[in-house]
Amino acid sequence: MNLAMSTLERYRDGLRLFRAISPQIRASQLDLLITIHLCPGINQTDLAIECDLTLSAVSRAVDVFSSSGRRDGKGGALGLLEGKRIQGDDRSISLHRTAKGRQLIQLLQEMNSGSKA
Numbered sequence: 001m002n003l004a005m006s007t008l009e010r011y012r013d014g015l016r017l018f019r020a021i022s023p024q025i026r027a028s029q030l031d032l033l034i035t036i037h038l039c040p041g042i043n044q045t046d047l048a049i050e051c052d053l054t055l056s057a058v059s060r061a062v063d064v065f066s067s068s069g070r071r072d073g074k075g076g077a078l079g080l081l082e083g084k085r086i087q088g089d090d091r092s093i094s095l096h097r098t099a100k101g102r103q104l105i106q107l108l109q110e111m112n113s114g115s116k117a
Contacts, residue, residue, distance in 0.1 A: 014111045021104070022064070022078060028053055029061045033097075036081060037105045041094040043086065062095065080104060 018025050031051050036042060039050070048058040065081040080101035083093035097105065 010111050010113075014108045017107065017111065018104075028057065029065070032058065032061050033065065033080060033101065034105070036095050037097060037101075040096055043092045043094055045092070047095065065101070067098070 015030075018030060022029075028051065032047060032053075035047060035050050039046075042050070044055060044058050044062060047053075047062075048055045051058070062081060062083065065078050066083065067077050067079045078100075079098055082096055082098050084096060086092040086094050
C-alpha cells in the first residue's frame with residue numbers, strides 16, 4: 001500500500017507541475033504533449049487520431065503549447081512545442097518539443113519514477 005501511495009503522490013505532483021505551468025491544462029493536452037514526445041515529428045492530423053480528439057482541439061492545444069500562442073490572442077504561449085513544415089507538403093506541420101518541452105517531460109518522468117523530489 002505504501003508503494004502505491006507514493007506512486008500516486010508522484011503522479012499528483014506531476015499533474016500539479018503541469019498546472020503550475022498552465023492552470024487550465026487538461027488531461028487531453030497532457031496526452032498531446034506526451035504523444036508528441038513519444039512520436040516526434042507527428043503531424044496534427046495523426047495526433048488528433050492518436051489522441052482521439054478533433055482536429056480543432058489539437059490545433060488550439062498546439063497553439064497554446066507553441067511559442068506564438070493562440071491565434072485569437074487569448075492565453076499565453078507556453079513555448080513547449082515547435083512546428084516545422086513537412087518538405088513537399090506545405091499544408092502539414094511536424095510537431096517537436098522545444099528545449100523547454102523536453103525539460104518538462106524529463107521532469108515529469110523523474111517525478112513519476114521517484115528519482116527526484
